[in-house]
Amino acid sequence: MSGQTHTSAAPVGSNPFLRIVAMISTLAGWCSAAMIVAAVAITCQMIFIRFVLNGSTVWQTEAVIYLMVAATLIGLSYVQRLRGHVNVDLIPLALPGTARMVLAVVTLSISILIVGVMLFYGYEYWHFAWDRGWRSDTVWGVKLWIPYLALPIGFALLLLQLIADLVALLTGVDKPFGLEDA
DSSP: OTTBOOOSSOOOTTOHHHHHHHHHHHHHHHHHHHHHHHHHHHHHHHHIIIIISOOOOSSHHHHHHHHHHHHHHHTHHHHHHTTOSOOOOHHHHHSOHHHHHHHHHHHHHHHHHHHHHHHHHHHHHHHHHHHHTOBOSSSSOOBTHHHHTHHHHHHHHHHHHHHHHHHHHHTTSSOGGGBOOO
16 A cells, blocks of 8 residues: 555654653553553463363452453553554545545544543543442452552543544644655
């Protein structure tokens, strides 16, 4: 596909806001990777206890589930920064430069709105769990506000990265959909 650039991450230029958001998203990606590694280690420990020591496990399955969900949510901004989300660029490729720019601004604006709504309800759900002292109904009985905290944090980080993408687009640091003009 001619005219496409193959950058690994959204450009930040010399804009300090874009650089800070890029650093935050990268840190979130590292945290997400660490959660996945921890979940794998806990799974290995659980297998050892169950099948080698013939013991029972109490917290491992639940911890692995919460870690994987949190890793997914916290990692959203990093994947957005790397442009790793599924992208169909048939329409942007067919559009001329100005129309492509309008489509990119509209798409990012709608994404920001939707993620903002998800952030609001994610925070509300987390706050209910925290305020009401919700606990899981398992033997471990974890306080649910702890794993639910991944909801507002993950959506806030994604929202911040989407805003940075819009700023990069509007300031000319990035091209619409990362595509050069044909």
